[in-house]
Amino acid sequence: MNLATSARQRTWLPLAVVLVTQMMIVLDAAIVNIALPDMQQALHIHPADLSWVVNAYTLAFGGLLLLGARAGDLFGRRSVFAAGMVLFTAASLLGGFATAPGQLFAARAAQGVGAALVAPSALAILMSLCSDAKERTRAIGYYTVVSASGAAVGLIAGGVLTSYVSWRWVMFVNVPIGAVVLVASRIALPHNETRRGSFDVFGAVLSTVGMTALVYGFIRAAADGWSDNGARVSFAVALLLLATFVAVERRVKEPVTPLHLFADRERSTAYVARLLLVAGSMGSFFFLSQYFQIVLGWSAMRTGLAFIPFPVTIFISSQLATRVFVERFGSRLVMAVGMALSAIGLLLLSQMDAHSTYGELIVGMVVFALGNGTAFVPLTAAGIAGVAPKDAGVASGLVNVTQQLGGSVGLAVLVTVFATAGDGAATSAASSADAKDIFVTGADRGLGVAAALLAAALVLVLVVMRPRRPQESVVEDPTEQMVLEPEPA
Template structure:
């Protein structure tokens, strides 16, 4: 049930990526707007995760999970019936809101159910496998549904899945009581507004340029709002984000590594989808299958790294090695041209990318939540998810901007060039930036993370903490 709930959250980060060209054609939204179908979900999800964790502590894990699953199913059904791009984007944002209630519960339950470090390491392995495999599976499912039914079924498919997850939550989980803790709604609003302003600012650079008053104003507002959020959290007795969580060197390193990794990775999924469908002429289903080698490479290495390497090798070395290999995979993908075939332009890079990612997620998740106080377990879990989703939001907006600008410059420098060649050039430039961001993440892991391997200890005890570590 935990895996199913987490899979639901991760699937919807990518399930519409393959279907996006079909949805765009059906609903008629612009190229500049298409990124928001993906970003609206990840931004709402990441921006509200901390508040979601606190809500889970207040009303209890079971109630929170049931509320999140139910709401997710309802807005998915509405989104499937969307008659405009704006309605679809609004429903995607609503999905992100309810996903923010689900995710803190799933990761907190791992810490509750698996107190032994060895068993917890295996559980994190499954969790990390779901994080990456779920994203790749979303591409395959999205392609299949779009090919044989309609892109709308990429939303409708969530309804039966949420029904099964809800049944599992109601029948398997005990009714854990909530706790009388304060919800910092104002702090949550300020923090989320700061993140929205940042991503919205990056997202408008492609249309209006870096010197646009709107872009500059949004980015300045994001800095001010996030600074205000930090001040608010330092003065609250029950903050959404206790600053001790992010001032711990190892956890800060894990969070920073995950942000930069996500910035580099998620935007490239969108470009690869359009390369396969619009440049190479792949159908949605064939596009989904084209991502399977990435999934297979990741799952094979992830299983080995969590059982054999995580208890023996320091996380910094696993992360640095994996991210460097993943960066090499992205560099290989930047060799693609309009004439490239799948076998020489896409496959080698995505296999290397998948191999590298196999040693990233589990060490990062384990480091981010290791040795936190019982009162901070869920907060650390929620902030790890926040790091992933906010990185994905920024990455999609930022890399889309880089690609659009590179395409425009290339067209200006080569009058009469085919539009598709300029478009692919934009993808290549964005890919180089993405690879550089992965190398930056690897450097952060080496410099900041000093944690020892996650070996089991004899004094590991069962914990009874809730979503934010509150007993229950």
């Protein structure tokens, strides 16, 4: 048995654990969407409060990711992973038994906290196991498939569970999966040695509250308009706290987010481009899921199944990017092509009207998914490239932060565009009361703005990014070695 075969056998189970975990985390942000009407009816949730089923998870996840990433670096990634998985699984169980809106919102927030602990540790562990460049690229490819297609899979799963069982099972489904992953992690996952040193509690609080205020500001703006005083105050608080956070991180000995991670041109550009890519991409799921139900009159089950082309196409394109395109053409060109295809797909979808058929929409859906799968592989690799092992957790956390904040901020912006366009259409269509035309007008405008966000990411990659040479892609730090043998249970 050669060394390469031995390495693959040693990493396949940890890889499976990490991929299932990432699927749970990404899927959970989307799976509730199709179940929202049933949740509202069962728990008597006020329409204005219904968005908190999604936003409670988003705020907690996005706000605490950096804290979870640094905790894994300092206290051991496997231990932090286990703690987060226990919290995530328990919160899912409690959420499934919720009998009041507040209980469901609290459970969703607790899920977000657990996900913030699990996600960065999972990616950092995966990267520590892949010392060979090709092996690492292949692992990133699989991770990309899960990350990029998780939302679509969540919509499919949500439709199936809501139609055939109950909305409560969009929460309960995490319990058996989480329990299996927790047991497997004790056997399969390696651990890094814990580090002695101070923990930047003040910086962690500043970053958490600051990012939460930023996300909340966009949520308020989406719901009540950009002139809403609550949104303005939230943005001001976010700006103040994040500016203070940067000042603190420049001075403390053990920062929760080492600012030198942003000094690398390739890595920092990848973070921003990923945020824009996810921000634009969220519109496709949000608007299409409603289009199928409101305009085409489909059931939740049929709506979920309509998204099957997304994960299938993303899988194929990401594997081609991993095994062929990146090595042959270089990461920056592959990123650019992927973003261009995604933007074209959204532009095609923005041409839909009240009489469009699924057959007409499938072209734009496939082109969009093809671009996403192609772009996410090199973007993920660039986001963790050249990072010393001692910073692997926080760099992985930043990859997830940009994805989560991109989804939250992007959806808030696109929903605001949708609402503004819809109001205009409502005036012109008042005589015929054509609700379908009103929805399509707003959705088309939102998808057009989404395509513009992807175009901005494309320009950023082409103009700003300068990928490092292959020999510079991994920074070795002999003082920080990963222990590959699992701890005793």
